[in-house]
Amino acid sequence: MAMNKKPLKAKGNKARKKQLLAKEIKHIDITKLPGIVATVDSMKSMAFSARDLARAADIFDRMLKDKSCGVILTLAGSLISAGLKKVIVDMLRNNMVDAIVSTGANIVDQDFFEALGFRHYIAGDEFKSGMYDGELRELAIDRIYDTFIDEEDLRICDEATQKIFDSLEPGNYSSRQLIAEFGRYLEENGGPKTDDSIIYEAFKRDIPIFCPAFSDCSAGFGLVHHLHSKDGDPHVAWDGGKDFYELTQLKIANPNTGIFMIGGGVPKNFTQDIVVAAEVLGHDAPMHKYAIQITVADVRDGALSSSTLKEASSWGKVDTAMEQMVFSEATLAVPLVVGYGYHKGSWKARKAKKWSSILDRALATA
Amino acid sequence: MAMNKKPLKAKGNKARKKQLLAKEIKHIDITKLPGIVATVDSMKSMAFSARDLARAADIFDRMLKDKSCGVILTLAGSLISAGLKKVIVDMLRNNMVDAIVSTGANIVDQDFFEALGFRHYIAGDEFKSGMYDGELRELAIDRIYDTFIDEEDLRICDEATQKIFDSLEPGNYSSRQLIAEFGRYLEENGGPKTDDSIIYEAFKRDIPIFCPAFSDCSAGFGLVHHLHSKDGDPHVAWDGGKDFYELTQLKIANPNTGIFMIGGGVPKNFTQDIVVAAEVLGHDAPMHKYAIQITVADVRDGALSSSTLKEASSWGKVDTAMEQMVFSEATLAVPLVVGYGYHKGSWKARKAKKWSSILDRALATA
Amino acid sequence: MAMNKKPLKAKGNKARKKQLLAKEIKHIDITKLPGIVATVDSMKSMAFSARDLARAADIFDRMLKDKSCGVILTLAGSLISAGLKKVIVDMLRNNMVDAIVSTGANIVDQDFFEALGFRHYIAGDEFKSGMYDGELRELAIDRIYDTFIDEEDLRICDEATQKIFDSLEPGNYSSRQLIAEFGRYLEENGGPKTDDSIIYEAFKRDIPIFCPAFSDCSAGFGLVHHLHSKDGDPHVAWDGGKDFYELTQLKIANPNTGIFMIGGGVPKNFTQDIVVAAEVLGHDAPMHKYAIQITVADVRDGALSSSTLKEASSWGKVDTAMEQMVFSEATLAVPLVVGYGYHKGSWKARKAKKWSSILDRALATA
């Protein structure tokens, strides 16, 4: 069975590569920015996106005040590589979120990647032009708009995911279960090599993370390699239907829910759909009571990313009384909205819901 | 085991509902629009999107002329409900595409849905405002921007997917295998109740369709219900890693590839990634040689939907010699680009690649 | 009085410049594309932008059928350099438009510029990156995204406008009057050095062209130079208030109006405002009866470019019964909408309104 044993090596000049990967992306720390509250409050009676953002921040605060409300955070777009990791970790640490539904890239390629000790780097302005992408390819540097990643590091991340899959009992797993194993791997290997890790923090706090397109990320390479190496023998499989089933169980167990959506895509749609799924399973689940979305998407093309929250209400998924879209790129709006929620402090009266333990108990008794 | 046996019923006025669902969406038939070629040719030496579109159409024609090139079509956004179904079916019928990678919504909620005899409807302009979404909810009418769907029909579609899952041998399946079973179900039930069906056409022609976020659609409800009804017994599972493995096998078997991307999201990213996956499995796979993308997404936010094709080249996924982004809403640009390819006729010299049979043979011998 | 007498000279390599300016932009000829009608008709029962575009085309056709309706075309964005010149000239030639309100750039820097014998050029894809703008500066090549202009040619255009101003009787002129003089200049100098010229065609047909920000273009340089050279003596002045007065007189003389807006900005806003201006002058002018707009602008930021036509109705400017926005880049949508109107042929029953002669007569008797 032919398998790729030689590590990826950049072909270009090492010194040049080192020079390009010199300045690290730094994650914003909203806990040190109390001034955000007054700034957002000052936007309440303006117009356009400022007013929308202030209202979204207020709805987020209401979600946190409503103690029975389970908060589901959905993530799409390159958020972790863009410096929003600590914002999300601070939400986990302070009981501001009870479940995450994300693209695989944010969770595996970016958060797990940093937990393995790797970093994202600031690309010089000239690289945005795309004119140097050929050289970057030679140097094995991947580019996300204005950010660099060392592809050699990323291949090590791919391999780490395979190691984890190889170590598990063959069988079918939800992405939540597999991602929890990523957290356990970090725990058993001396903890994350970074101050803040979403996967690790969620693991320690029994907060479930779902990636409904889990093979579309670094873990996908691990899955493919694992599957290939087993050559027909029993193996570890990601069972995507189980993801949907588990997330629906949470809606059934905790009917009052709010969703905080960063970007759209599969995470957004998947999370909205659990209202209908609960109904399909015979439960009279209410629509999501609170819903905010921060997105650059456009409302005019019917893409999943861009259906408005009002539109979602026609599908019976989102209540319209407490919903707000904010049309802004995430790096600008997310620190303001989450920073507002953090410094208002309504989360202090909230308890951890530890939803992963509910799901694990259900599975243990099943 | 409590399960939802009572069919969904709209609460509102039946006459009003009938009135709202009176005008069907009609799918554009590019085979009857030979004038597209001259129109697109006239755009070649203009500027901006016209020039980009003409170049994309030319690259599509080159893909079709390059007989060894396998063409992979990726679909995101609500395309089928928007009237693009026949465009895609005509691509399948005329050997213009060898594999489809799509959101589940396009394939199941919209194409399979129409194959079951249901239709999409034109919403009046006033409904775009969102002001009537409460009434629509009462009437069980779902809205996609300017298009209506009868939620009662959609629930029947959900149930049909469960019936299919219930009828299969327990075990792990790729979305490709499950979607092929949807085609077989149509075949065995008198064929599709519509002139044109993507699932059915692909089934008859051994063209694989992958949905890398398969539980994020009508089939997801079927999967959840099936899983629930089995109550721990062996059941049918969608194995998402298998999807990635199979698509990668196609890249290995047919290294020369071109991708035609409508929208971005998971289908785009997943398909680009098979170049790296093939490499991970020890094969020296070339980058995608041709790549065109039609999208409304923006390049500035690092979302997966919006990474440019140039950016993808830094990742070693897409060659830059023959790539073109077209920034346009799909309903305008897709008929022009595909219509151009159709009436230029380069597909006439192409043979069907029947990639599903390759995969099925591999599985049979495995 | 210090004045710039030496012509601008590029500093860089002449051969390189020649090579960069080798491929001319070619203007699309919709009169040779009868297939557009069937294509647009096929989009009527689709969704999203296709349906919007088909409806806009239909409204344009209705404007032309309604013989008393005066059609005002507004232009913003680089349309002429992008290859849309002949589309507009064909509208003028075939009584499809009765007045133009435009940015100065389209009319002077681009149309008059081509009438002087100069051309726009196709920039290679790599120039879009902006990485070569320093070299272009050295070569005196101006770039509009993917299009090149020879700055040396443009300076000659600037000077030609000054020559015209120098030749006129001192006094206050509307931009319409000045632009008519540009047409006369072409007439007296052997006609335009190009097959199609908006300024010249409008001049011959007594169709008024207004540029409500007339000093914001090549003519602005001519005005400044003219003013400077007169050193306090009586001179030719562009009287911007006169523009508004004249356009309002047309609304009063011909109350039934339709507007065809390409882009937004000052031309759009200025034209919508004449309804209110007519009212201010004591006339009970109806709102614009028909209104279509083709724009890439976004509705969410309150910019003038992006106020929707519905929003304009709250201002009493645009009737909502026959209005349609098309969210598309102009080079794609304009040929389809105008081509539809052209080949439907409703303009054949329309008479030339010769609005400039109305204004000139009014001025003569004033």
Next chain:
Amino acid sequence: MAMNKKPLKAKGNKARKKQLLAKEIKHIDITKLPGIVATVDSMKSMAFSARDLARAADIFDRMLKDKSCGVILTLAGSLISAGLKKVIVDMLRNNMVDAIVSTGANIVDQDFFEALGFRHYIAGDEFKSGMYDGELRELAIDRIYDTFIDEEDLRICDEATQKIFDSLEPGNYSSRQLIAEFGRYLEENGGPKTDDSIIYEAFKRDIPIFCPAFSDCSAGFGLVHHLHSKDGDPHVAWDGGKDFYELTQLKIANPNTGIFMIGGGVPKNFTQDIVVAAEVLGHDAPMHKYAIQITVADVRDGALSSSTLKEASSWGKVDTAMEQMVFSEATLAVPLVVGYGYHKGSWKARKAKKWSSILDRALATA
């Protein structure tokens, strides 16, 4: 001479109108938000718009540190009605800006309007849909997306501009001269009926304000009415060429310039063009040394609003060393960028340039 003497009256229910116009837009006060500095500093090493915004804020601070640099602020889009008035007034009060180039709407319809004692109002979320625009029309309420204006107030503003024109000596004026007369009118009538007025603050501080499309605003109605009432007699005229001439004189007198652009359109283009105009008049003017732009516009359609600052450098207008685009809606980004500049305090060492007095002296000696 028929003229409109009867004031506009809303036809609808007065109580309903009062209810709709109950909540005033409040202008953000960045002087009270020192927390902005730490927030923006925390965005420096992130990616995407956060990094861009932090760099723009830094460039703004550098403009202010560079004492010889003249700062020109350009305004497009509905900024004053959106709550950004005080931000701009604070820039004027603290020597952070030396000239303004704006759409007429911001300066006359919105700032002068508020100085006359009128206000902008918050529209309820449901009005964004456009479904109530017919009712608004009846009530004489104008809507800008999510903001209301009382059209009866606006007509009084129109008339006030006419009164000012009627009171001046006949002759040709630049928009700068006319707007200064608006400031004098406020001064002579008891000062502005609002705490903060851009026109008044600029008047008192000899800061020039230009509106290069001056007839495209409330003042245009005043100009038209004035012209009409003079019936051929000598009258006050807005001489648009003079605007360009005056702004160019400032570039010649103070060659080191930086531009802070909010939105694009005519103000942006006009201001960039003075570099070339100075050259045309025989002066070797350097490009604008600093340039930042906050815009939602898109780079792909060649509209004036969207040409990037890099593109402007090919035209010899903007230096690329110190330029930064921020793709964000203005209400979010402007408070952060200006607040950063304000609290960094580099303006404290700057002197007022009093550019209007330079121009007035030049005119007096001419």
